[in-house]
Amino acid sequence: MSALPTASSEASATRPEARFEALTLGRLDAVLAVEQQAYSHPWTRGNFTDALASGYQAQILMAGDHLLGYFVAMMGVDEVHLLNITVTPEFQRQGWARVLLDALALWSRGRGAQWLWLEVRVSNQRAQDIYLTHGFRRVGDRKRYYPAENGQREDAVVMSLAL
Numbered sequence: 832m833s834a835l836p837t838a839s840s841e842a843s844a845t846r847p848e849a850r851f852e853a854l855t856l857g858r859l860d861a862v863l864a865v866e867q868q869a870y871s872h873p874w875t876r877g878n879f880t881d882a883l884a885s886g887y888q889a890q891i892l893m894a895g896d897h898l899l900g901y902f903v904a905m906m907g908v909d910e911v912h913l914l915n916i917t918v919t920p921e922f923q924r925q926g927w928a929r930v931l932l933d934a935l936a937l938w939s940r941g942r943g944a945q946w947l948w949l950e951v952r953v954s955n956q957r958a959q960d961i962y963l964t965h966g967f968r969r970v971g972d973r974k975r976y977y978p979a980e981n982g983q984r985e986d987a988v989v990m991s992l993a994l
Contacts, residue, residue: 953986
């Protein structure tokens with residue numbers, strides 16, 4: 832584990848400040864490494880390059896040289912659809928998901944979005960709890976939305992946040 836402090840720890844002169852940067856192709860290898868650690872069915876290089884080529888909002892959260900997490904979101908007419916949000920496994924449970932969600936909500940409001948939408952695996956209760964704590968509400972389900980083990984499919988919970 833890295834020696835980075837948690838999001839709630841006191842400021843320290845030796846602690847690098849967390850900062851957002853645009854996800855670029857030059858940072859994609861680091862993001863893909865995290866994606867492989869974090870998920871059984873990770874996004875591919877093609878998923879990320881397509882998102883970047885489409886002009887989606889793609890941000891990474893850094894502290895010094897440490898990749899804390901990232902998100903990818905797509906702007907719609909009056910809404911934003913969160914496509915991927917990930918906290919690097921070694922930095923999970925430290926409040927970074929909240930920082931990522933706050934930044935996404937701020938960006939979305941700045942673009943005039945009224946809603947923020949996402950899907951989450953029905954089995955990912957920890958993520959659902961984070962979203963609920965952040966003000967999202969469960970609004971529906973998508974049957975067989977995600978790939979699962981052995982060629983199976985997993986349902987998704989659809990959640991939304993009024994901005």
